[in-house]
Amino acid sequence: MTIDANKNQAIDEVAVLAEPVRRRLYEFVATAAEGAGRDAAAAGVGINRALAAFHLDRLVAAGFLEVTFRHLGQRRGPGAGRPAKIYRRSDRELMVSVPQRSYDVAAELLATALDSAGTEDADKPRLAELAAAAHRLGASIGEEARRRAGPRPSRKRLQVAAMDVLAGRGYEPRMDDSGGLILGNCPFDALARRHRSLVCGMNLSIMRGVLDGLRERGVIATLDPQEGRCCVILEQRPR
Known part of the structure; x- marks a missing residue:
């Protein structure tokens, strides 16, 4: 059986979720109704913020998450500080079948x-x-x-x-x-x-x-x- 280049790429992309901490972060963000910032995601899976940021950005690069920016507190305007980076699940779908199936x-x-x-x-x-x-x-x-x-x-x-x-x-x-x-x-x-x-x-x-x-x-x-x-x-x- 030969696996074509497109399927190889899809397998590599799915493999991004094989890392346990990264998968837990994805699941946490995916089920957060309003998305999640780095602090909330880190606390949600019990890791430090720097590690959460690394894995979250890796998930963004792979297309599983997308990023928006918004202020999390009540304060707005001058002095409100920079908006936080908020992660949300993307609309992307990725399926891998070996051998290939086309149920869709x-x-x-x-x-x-x-x-x-x-x-x-x-x-x-x-x-x-x-x-x-x-x-x-x-x-x-x-x-x-x-x-x-x-x-x-x-x-x-x-x-x-x-x-x-x-x-x-x-x-x-x-x-x-x-x-x-x-x-x-x-x-x-x-x-x-x-x-x-x-x-x-x-x-x-x-x-x-x-x-x-x-x-x-x-x-x-x-x-x-x-x-x-x-x-x-x-x-x-x-x-």
Whole structure:
């Protein structure tokens, strides 16, 4: 088997994350809603600031993180000091498969076909079948989380187990100030950018299935598209 130059480059780039401290820094920054400065990142993974700066800038050079600048304190204008360097996850996607696979091409073709089907009444059952399949997948995810939570789990244990399982699926869940759940990453982002209605509807069905699998009646899944995260949020059911 011969590995071409492009694949060699991709393997080298992925290898940047093989260093354990660097990978922990990437994961910390990737899940920070507003990004993270050097001090916060260093404290978050338990290393000194200089080492954090070295690894963060290495991740920027590799394209995994991007940099913005902003003041972190309340003070603005003269005397506020220099803005801090803030690191955020970039939009770049990098996949390596040996031997080469093109699942993304198959997904794009299927999504295009379903998008086209959605314009014809006679083909709408296909979209209903997609929603049903997505709901079944979500239910299996929710059931897995419920098993992990143990017998007669509290709501807190269910929440922790659900976040753990969803994290394993690439959703990067985090709590918001109202007690709801934000999904910080869309595992289908590239498809969602080209087929937003189709993919967001599929994600909504998945999350509704998750809640059914958890047997959680106090939370609902709703669409709330925002840049840089999944279009679905989980929030407390209105009383």
